Amino acid sequence: MFLDVTLELLKGFGTTLQIFALTLLFALPLGLIISFGSMSRFRPVRWLVRTFVWIIRGTPLMLQLIIIFYGPGLLSNWAAAVENPNVFTQWLAGIGVMDRFLAVMIAFVINYAAYFSEIYRGGIEGIPRGQYEAGQVLGMTKTQIFFKVVLMQVIKRIIPPMSNEIITLVKDTSLARIISVYEVIWTAQNYIKLDGIIWPLFYTGAYYLLFCGILTLLFGYIEKKLDYYRS
Amino acid sequence: MALLEVNNIHKQFGKTEVLKGISFALEKGEVLAIIGSSGSGKTTLLRCLNFLETADRGSIVLNGETLFDGENTRRDSEDIIRKKRLHFGLVFQSFNLFPQYNVLQNVTLAVKLLHKVSRKNKEMLAKIEADAKALIDRVGLSDKLKAYPCELSGGQQQRVAIARALALHPDILCFDEPTSALDPELTGEVLKVIKGLKSSDSTMIVVTHEMNFAKNVADKVIFMADGRVEETGTPDEVFGNPKSEKTIAFLQKSLEQI
């Protein structure tokens, strides 16, 4: 029984890891793009991006997940019932119900990209202006200054907040359960429903702990690698 | 002909006019000290020379080549400005060393990038390193080649910054209050290095609050007040026989501070 549960939960945790990895894969670069937007010299862009980030960070991820999953379905229903259909409403009606996993990915990527963008922004804006100016007076190009002078310092600065956020992401993946994506918590809850046993649910904690532990070690290692200097 | 001719430089930020027509000339090998009270525009002037700011009016001529002409409304491209910058070096009050690089790397980085030296070009790299080591030796830090900035005292950091600026062999090296961020006991070592450069015929512009340094090392002194050159001359003239009321008041005050 214990072995069965362990293997079954491992399958569920596979989905958890998938959500985790895909979110990072897309949210890390998207966050960088958003951070450039929020630092844009063009005011409307900056304003728009910052409002977007404010909304995403100011509402629960669970709510965003629900809206992204149910929203398109509702719109689609409404479009199907419109009296004089046109190309647009027909297209909308054709969407139908959103794929659960896709909904989770969209919600997580957007949410985490918004958080990451703030971390990038903090890291980039924290670099003293003197560093750029020193590069300029030494005849470096903007690209050279970014890659050879600033980037390493930004990375060093963002590693601690990034590791926090990434470890939060591991646990946030459990939110996917509310739209019935079969991640590890959902799998464990199935044991309550079908077999009337609750300990598998408690047992999932071990998976999270183990994985977060590995991540903590990894980030600790990176931090130590970058510890050879202080700014 | 003078090495550097600065004519009627104006600069304003928004509504505040910071430089109200600065002119001076500098011969090759001369050391110019710029003194003046806080807010008189000394930093802004150096920043205009280094193209960190663009002056509004006036001209900057170096070795007969017009680097800046306010009459010319066409803005130079990033690339052209970068080339012009290389005529000048700037040592900052706050050093601004690159913290992630050691002393040798700080000095060689810009040179390697400028000449686009690839890792395979061992010969060129060796030459750049040898040159850098010679400069680091000149500022007395041969034993710190592999040290990171955070492991150095302020005075040592500033000496690295001087070597870093020299590595690009600028025609004119500018210093913006190079010792103001240092503890008093460390200013001496930095001033000594700057004095040493003078004997090797470097042309320098030094903004400083160290009156003794200006008196003893400079060939020429400019006293700036309120965005203008209030008084200029040899150290003997400016310190020994000041003409302007403002200069007298300023010198009086800086004497009292000591």
Ligand SMILES: Nc1ncnc2c1ncn2[C@@H]1O[C@H](COP(=O)(O)OP(=O)(O)OP(=O)(O)O)[C@@H](O)[C@H]1O
């Ligand atoms: N980027 C800027 N924007 C607006 N005002 C500026 C800017 N840079 C300098 N100023 C103003 O210009 C004036 C002259 O500044 P500057 O730094 O050139 O003086 P300074 O002679 O170097 O003074 P200090 O001895 O304190 O270094 C100051 O009033 C300052 O507030």
Ligand SMILES: [Mg+2]
């Ligand atoms: Mg200043």
